[in-house]
Amino acid sequence: MTVTEPGIYPGIPEDVYHADTDLAPELGHSLSASGAKVLLKSPARYHYERQHGGKTSDAFDIGTAAHTLILGTGQPFVRIDVDDKRGAKWTEPAEAARAEGSIPLLRKDYDAVHRMAYAVATHPLAGKIFEQGDAEQSAYWVDQATGVTCRARVDWLRAGHIVDLKTTRNGHPADFERDAGNLGYHISAAHYTAGIEALTGLTMPFVIVAVEKEAPHFVSVHQFDDDYLAIGHARMREALELFAECKSSGVWPDYGNDIHVLSPPRWLARTKEF
Amino acid sequence: MDETQAAALRKPFDRKHIGKLPKGGTQLDYVGHAATTDRLLSVDPEWTWEPVAFGPDGLPAFTNGKGLWIKLTVCGVTRYGFGDGATVKECIGDAIRNAAMRFGVALDLWGKEELEQANGPVLAVAPRASAADFGKPEAEAQS
Numbered sequence: 338m339t340v341t342e343p344g345i346y347p348g349i350p351e352d353v354y355h356a357d358t359d360l361a362p363e364l365g366h367s368l369s370a371s372g373a374k375v376l377l378k379s380p381a382r383y384h385y386e387r388q389h390g391g392k393t394s395d396a397f398d399i400g401t402a403a404h405t406l407i408l409g410t411g412q413p414f415v416r417i418d419v420d421d422k423r424g425a426k427w428t429e430p431a432e433a434a435r436a437e438g439s440i441p442l443l444r445k446d447y448d449a450v451h452r453m454a455y456a457v458a459t460h461p462l463a464g465k466i467f468e469q470g471d472a473e474q475s476a477y478w479v480d481q482a483t484g485v486t487c488r489a490r491v492d493w494l495r496a497g498h499i500v501d502l503k504t505t506r507n508g509h510p511a512d513f514e515r516d517a518g519n520l521g522y523h524i525s526a527a528h529y530t531a532g533i534e535a536l537t538g539l540t541m542p543f544v545i546v547a548v549e550k551e552a553p554h555f556v557s558v559h560q561f562d563d564d565y566l567a568i569g570h571a572r573m574r575e576a577l578e579l580f581a582e583c584k585s586s587g588v589w590p591d592y593g594n595d596i597h598v599l600s601p602p603r604w605l606a607r608t609k610e611f
Numbered sequence: 612m613d614e615t616q617a618a619a620l621r622k623p624f625d626r627k628h629i630g631k632l633p634k635g636g637t638q639l640d641y642v643g644h645a646a647t648t649d650r651l652l653s654v655d656p657e658w659t660w661e662p663v664a665f666g667p668d669g670l671p672a673f674t675n676g677k678g679l680w681i682k683l684t685v686c687g688v689t690r691y692g693f694g695d696g697a698t699v700k701e702c703i704g705d706a707i708r709n710a711a712m713r714f715g716v717a718l719d720l721w722g723k724e725e726l727e728q729a730n731g732p733v734l735a736v737a738p739r740a741s742a743a744d745f746g747k748p749e750a751e752a753q754s
Contacts, residue, residue, distance in 0.1 A: 465745040498740060530737055542740035560740050567680065567691060568664045575674040 340477050345494070345536055349475040351401075351412055352438075354490050357387075366584070367477060367486040370525040373576035380583050381591035398440045399450060399550060400504040406454040407502060407548075408472035408492060414440035416447035449550065453504065456554035463546045463556045470495035478535040482574075483581040489525075489532045499529050499543045508547040508557040517545070517559070524576075526561050527569030612686035619654045620685070621715030629720065642717040644704035650716050651685060651707075658685045660692075660707060678702060683710035690714060 340346060357367055368376070375391075376383040386392075398414075405411035415434045419426050422443065431441035442450065457463045474491045493500035503522070505513065517523060526543040534540045543566075545559045561569065583589050628646040642650075651658040662671035663680035673679050678695035679702040692710020696702045712718055 462742050462745060468745075498744065540737045542737045544740050558742075564663075566737070567682075571664050571672065571674060571680045574678070574680075578674060578677065 340475075343478040343536060344476075345491075345533075346475045346477065347471060347473070349473075349490075351473070351490075354475050354488070357488065365486050367488040368577065368580050369488050369490075370521070370528040370573070373528065373573055373580070374521040374524055376579055376583075377572065377576050379591060380579060380589040384583075384589035395446070396504075396550075398442065399446050402440050402442055402446075402450045403453050403504045403548065404492065404502055406450055407457050407467065410472045412438065412440055414442050414447070414450070416444060417441050418444055420444060449552070449554075452552065453548045453550070453554045456556050457502075457546065457548050460556040462558050463548075466495070466498075466500055466544065466546060466558070467493060470498075470500065476529075476532045476536055478532050480531075480577050481535075483577045485577050485581050485584075487528065487532055487577075489529045491529060491533070494533075497539070497541055499533055499541050501525065501529070501543065501545045503545055503547045504550050505547045506550060508549050508555055510557060510559065513547055513557065513559055517561075518565075521569075521572070523561050523565050523569035524572045525569075527566055527573045530566070531570070531573070612688045616654050616686050617715065620650065620711075621718060623719055624650075624717060640720045642708070642720065644708060647708050647711050647716055651711060655686045658683070660684070660710065663691065673699075673702065679706050681706040681710055683707060683714070685711075685714055688714070 340349075357369075372383060372387070375386060401412055402414040405414060415430075417427060417430045417434070420443065421427070422431075427441075427443075434441040457467065470493045472493055474494045476489045476491060478487050479485070480487050491499055492502045501522070505516065507513065507516065522545065526545075530541065530543050542560055547557050547559060549555045624642050624646060628642055629640050630643055660681050660683045663682055664672040666672040671679060678693055679699075681692050681694070681703075682689050683692055690710055690713045692706045692708075692713060694702045694704065694706025694709050696705050708717075
């Protein structure tokens with residue numbers, strides 16, 4: 338499949354979307370919100386991960402499986418009927434599953450994913466949110482200020498709402514408010530909102546459905562206020578400008594060759610006993 | 612903000628306050644930072660601005676060192692603006708002019724093209740979602 342012009346494309350396989358290789362030759366190498374977050378920390382890291390692939394983790398696998406089950410589309414996953422990942426009883430079937438394009442999950446993780454899906458489906462608000470709409474819509478557009486091609490994969494696109502599904506350690510609103518900033522969800526929200534607006538002319542609210550990974554899998558629904566979203570826009574703008582500059586110059590800076598002076602963070606400075 | 616204040620902000624400037632800005636082979640009319648500040652003071656002596664984000668050093672955060680997002684508050688109403696320039700002072704002045712334009716200050720001098728250029732990237736301010744949105748049929752959700 339080839340993306341030839343800006344638009345919202347259903348049905349692009351997840352691995353093809355993330356690889357971003359030759360998918361949109363006429364639009365060029367595109368920047369996603371995930372890529373922007375890595376780029377803002379280190380352009381060199383972004384460049385490396387683009388060439389060699391990003392990191393994977395157990396948490397990532399569980400999140401991907403939960404997305405597949407809740408959204409009804411995505412990478413398949415299989416249950417490996419063991420309690421831990423020690424020895425051949427895990428590695429052999431796990432490698433076979435990976436070779437077939439499936440995510441291998443331990444018995445407990447597989448069961449947790451199903452409980453998470455049940456929690457979302459039966460939550461009075463989250464269940465309603467996923468009753469209407471389309472899953473995994475890939476959006477491609479060109480940022481007018483920089484000429485950079487952008488991409489975003491919207492978990493769930495309703496008429497009037499952009500919905501992002503998150504599996505989380507803690508969905509309590511006070512904690513999620515902080516974690517969302519640390520994980521750059523506000524940057525994603527800004528990016529997705531800008532993209533859908535560029536493509537449809539509609540400025541839609543960005544809603545996050547968070548489901549906890551630990552039992553009893555509480556579900557909470559969140560949205561950023563204008564101030565939070567504005568910071569996301571500012572950070573995304575910074576990333577777009579940085580991306581354009583790095584791409585143009587071919588230079589993807591790392592941490593530099595100077596000596597960095599480390600000052601005590603505020604929490605440490607307040608500590609009485611060092 | 613009442614109608615009188617809104618009209619005062621939008622009132623056309625005297626020619627002596629309008630300068631010429633060379634851009635793209637032409638001369639664009641513009642109102643400088645000082646005249647913009649004077650207009651804001653005349654309507655709301657307590658107007659203020661603040662950066663949208665701060666860096667780890669506690670100072671206003673610039674976008675890749677080149678631009679500044681701000682929030683401008685006039686008569687209790689806050690709107691965003693973006694400014695860039697070669698120096699910090701230029702960025703601040705440009706951001707205030709840009710945000711003030713969103714209140715109508717010197718808006719008549721901004722042509723459509725200049726408006727798009729000066730606005731730069733548009734901040735998408737989405738309407739707030741409500742739980743009730745999802746209890747409605749799809750056709751009503753957008754209204």
